[in-house]
Amino acid sequence: MKNPSFQTAVVHPKVPVVRPTHSKATPIYQSSVFTFHSLADLESYYTGEHSYLYSRMGNPNTDELGSRVAEWEGADGGIATSSGMSAILASLLAVCKTGDHMVAARDVYGGSYHLLAEECAQFGISVSFVEGGIASFAAAIRPNTKVLYSESVTNPVLRVENLAELASLAKERGLVTIIDNTFPTPYLVRPLQVGIDISVHSATKYIGGHSDVTAGVAVANEPYLSKIRQKVVNLGANISPFEAWLAVRGSKTLALRMKQQCAVAEAVAREFSTMNEVQTVYYPSNLSPQGNGAIVTITLQEGANMPVFFEALDWIHIVPSLAGVETTVSYPTVASHRALPIAEQKKLGITETMVRISCGIEEQKDVVDQLKYAIVKSFEK
Numbered sequence: 001m002k003n004p005s006f007q008t009a010v011v012h013p014k015v016p017v018v019r020p021t022h023s024k025a026t027p028i029y030q031s032s033v034f035t036f037h038s039l040a041d042l043e044s045y046y047t048g049e050h051s052y053l054y055s056r057m058g059n060p061n062t063d064e065l066g067s068r069v070a071e072w073e074g075a076d077g078g079i080a081t082s083s084g085m086s087a088i089l090a091s092l093l094a095v096c097k098t099g100d101h102m103v104a105a106r107d108v109y110g111g112s113y114h115l116l117a118e119e120c121a122q123f124g125i126s127v128s129f130v131e132g133g134i135a136s137f138a139a140a141i142r143p144n145t146k147v148l149y150s151e152s153v154t155n156p157v158l159r160v161e162n163l164a165e166l167a168s169l170a171k172e173r174g175l176v177t178i179i180d181n182t183f184p185t186p187y188l189v190r191p192l193q194v195g196i197d198i199s200v201h202s203a204t205k206y207i208g209g210h211s212d213v214t215a216g217v218a219v220a221n222e223p224y225l226s227k228i229r230q231k232v233v234n235l236g237a238n239i240s241p242f243e244a245w246l247a248v249r250g251s252k253t254l255a256l257r258m259k260q261q262c263a264v265a266e267a268v269a270r271e272f273s274t275m276n277e278v279q280t281v282y283y284p285s286n287l288s289p290q291g292n293g294a295i296v297t298i299t300l301q302e303g304a305n306m307p308v309f310f311e312a313l314d315w316i317h318i319v320p321s322l323a324g325v326e327t328t329v330s331y332p333t334v335a336s337h338r339a340l341p342i343a344e345q346k347k348l349g350i351t352e353t354m355v356r357i358s359c360g361i362e363e364q365k366d367v368v369d370q371l372k373y374a375i376v377k378s379f380e381k
């Protein structure tokens with residue numbers, strides 16, 4: 001099929017999938033290792049004719065996940081990993097070595113912040129955190145800077161990074177760009193298409209989509225692709241075949257889910273932008289022609305009774321994650337950003353009345369009505 005739409009591409013991969021018995025679904029190759037009938041057969045692995053040797057180094061299910069995401073982002077290839085965190089770590093270590101420096105946006109996911117600030121320091125890789133935006137990245141570049149790191153849409157205030165500008169700054173200065181594209185997914189944003197070098201995902205979120213798998217993916221062109229693969233093998237950061245299979249299964253509905261989830265989010269953002277009890281609505285306005293994402297963050301007016309709000313949400317549960325098919329809420333001040341002192345939280349715009357809403361695939365009106373009910377309840381005397 002020539003140039004299929006994204007919705008078709010997530011269902012029909014271009015890269016052939018290993019299905020020797022012509023099963024419609026890919027079998028789960030739940031095997032840690034592969035067998036060889038002769039020394040010549042074994043030799044064929046090293047000459048590239050026999051694809052698999054040992055699952056930490058490659059497995060049909062894990063390869064299927066990586067190659068599918070790579071196809072959607074227009075990359076040479078993709079590596080599936082055990083989690084979003086390991087995709088980020090493997091990507092960073094693929095390009096940085098002891099003595100190197102990175103510039104990173106301060107408002108990246110809390111776990112990524114700690115990975116960059118604490119773990120990378122142990123490898124002798126230093127990091128400067130900046131407010132985001134090109135001027136702040138440019139000002140922090142040093143002679144030993146190697147990497148510019150950010151997220152296509154940050155959390156919880158949903159700042160949209162200008163990826164094309166970041167990529168051209170990096171190219172001018174000979175640096176590598178790594179972008180976490182978890183929030184918009186390739187349905188909305190394809191970082192490599194605007195010059196970014198490496199795109200990473202927590203596939204635990206929208207790619208898997210059903211809150212039943214922890215997974216990561218890094219996609220890139222050469223020379224980065226092979227380097228990331230080597231890091232994943234050396235670090236043992238591979239994903240299990242079953243988890244990869246679950247993520248692939250979930251990913252086939254990525255386009256459908258994102259379409260509905262973005263529509264629900266648009267409705268939520270629109271409704272609350274005029275509601276008196278709501279102080280601020282954070283929602284991107286020009287992220288992509290397909291939509292503006294499925295996360296909306298709001299702050300309620302001062303005086304909202306937050307325990308009452310969360311209890312009144314009934315079927316909308318508090319979930320310290322995002323992106324499942326069910327609408328859920330999280331409370332950044334006590335969950336995702338708990339480790340940050342209040343003063344630091346304030347700098348990121350996080351307040352006691354801030355709620356991050358991960359919109360699901362339910363009927364728009366049901367989601368809006370349930371949230372509205374809880375907001376009104378939280379101000380009742």
Ligand SMILES: Cc1ncc(COP(=O)(O)O)c(C=O)c1O
Nearest residue numbers: 083084085109180182202204215
């Ligand atoms: C933007 C972003 N990147 C990375 C991660 C880490 O992913 P994982 O939990 O799959 O390791 C998360 C997790 O919440 C995230 O929100």
